[in-house]
Amino acid sequence: MEAPAYLTGQLLLAMPGIGDARFQRAVIALCAHDQDGALGIGIGRIVPRLRLHDLLGQLEIDPGVAPDVPVHFGGPVEPQRGFVLHAQDWSGEDTLLVGSRWALSGTLDVLRAIAAGEGPSRWLIALGYAGWGEGQLDTEMKLNGWFATPGDDRLVFEGATETRWAEAFAAAGIDTRLLTTETGHA
Numbered sequence: 001m002e003a004p005a006y007l008t009g010q011l012l013l014a015m016p017g018i019g020d021a022r023f024q025r026a027v028i029a030l031c032a033h034d035q036d037g038a039l040g041i042g043i044g045r046i047v048p049r050l051r052l053h054d055l056l057g058q059l060e061i062d063p064g065v066a067p068d069v070p071v072h073f074g075g076p077v078e079p080q081r082g083f084v085l086h087a088q089d090w091s092g093e094d095t096l097l098v099g100s101r102w103a104l105s106g107t108l109d110v111l112r113a114i115a116a117g118e119g120p121s122r123w124l125i126a127l128g129y130a131g132w133g134e135g136q137l138d139t140e141m142k143l144n145g146w147f148a149t150p151g152d153d154r155l156v157f158e159g160a161t162e163t164r165w166a167e168a169f170a171a172a173g174i175d176t177r178l179l180t181t182e183t184g185h186a
Contacts, residue, residue, distance in 0.1 A: 069124075
């Protein structure tokens with residue numbers, strides 16, 4: 001199933017002064033965006049003291065060959081619900097294709113495949129998601145709450161979590177030291 005268009009497959013970077021502490025320096029991989037709303041997975045922060053093997057143990061899945069990587073804070077909505085943002089070389093029960101860039105899965109089959117060494121080639125695990133109602137993200141974009149930039153697989157799957165925000169802005173040619181919460185008039 002193909003995700004709706006608009007900004008799908010891009011990274012949303014929270015602008016300074018977004019006004020919501022949960023999204024300070026947030027990096028969101030936008031997975032769905034249409035007239036009804038939007039859904040994204042946060043990839044800019046990790047859940048403290050939670051790693052993949054802990055999560056698999058809670059789900060009674062043998063970690064097998066899965067590396068014991070950190071789990072990302074996907075967003076404040078349904079923080080107990082897990083998601084795997086991954087390459088499109090694997091598909092499971094409910095996999096959503098995110099444009100031509102990524103795929104998103106939210107069922108245990110992807111975790112079992114990763115543990116068995118049969119999952120996607122690139123992936124990250126997140127708990128929760130960021131969600132916007134009808135027109136909400138569009139409004140926040142117009143108010144300069146978010147900056148959209150093309151999704152970069154290297155940044156998403158290989159970049160250091162703590163530097164993703166600044167690196168994504170730098171890839172777009174923006175020096176984060178020059179960003180401000182002040183606005184002016186010419």
